[in-house]
Amino acid sequence: MNKDCLGTVVYSKAGRDVDRKFIIMDIIDKEYVYICDGDLRKVEKPKKKKIRHLMFTETVAKDIKQCLMSNVEVSNSQIKRFLQSLCTNKEV
Numbered sequence: 001m002n003k004d005c006l007g008t009v010v011y012s013k014a015g016r017d018v019d020r021k022f023i024i025m026d027i028i029d030k031e032y033v034y035i036c037d038g039d040l041r042k043v044e045k046p047k048k049k050k051i052r053h054l055m056f057t058e059t060v061a062k063d064i065k066q067c068l069m070s071n072v073e074v075s076n077s078q079i080k081r082f083l084q085s086l087c088t089n090k091e092v
Contacts, residue, residue: 001027001051007065009086010035014053021083022047022054023061025068038079059086 008024012035022035025046033054034046041047061082067074 001030001033003027003069005033005056006068007061009057009059009061009083010054011057012049012053013055015049017041017047021086022049023064023079023083025074036076036079037083038076038081042076043074043079 005024005027010022010024012018012020012022017040020037020040022037022041024033025036025043026034028034028048031050031052032048033051035041035049035054036043036046061079064074064078064082066072067078
C-alpha cells in the first residue's frame with residue numbers, strides 16, 4: 001500500500017459502518033488505513049480500518065488527495081460535500 005491511495009473513495013465491507021462511503025486519509029501500515037467521511041467519522045478522529053474490510057473504487061478525490069499529499073488540513077465539510085456529490089451523480 002502506498003501514498004497513491006490517499007483520497008481514494010472506499011466502501012466498508014464489514015463492521016457497524018458496512019456499506020458506508022469513506023475516503024482514505026492516511027496509511028498506517030500494510031494492513032491498516034485511516035478513513036473518514038466528514039460526518040460520523042471526522043477528520044479529527046478518523047477510523048482505523050483493516051484494508052481487507054474495504055472495497056476500493058476507482059474514484060479519487062483529487063482536491064483532497066492534493067491537500068493530504070502536501071500536508072494541508074482537510075475539512076470535514078470538504079469530505080462530506082465530495083461524498084454527497086457522488087450519491088447525486090449515481091442517481092442521475
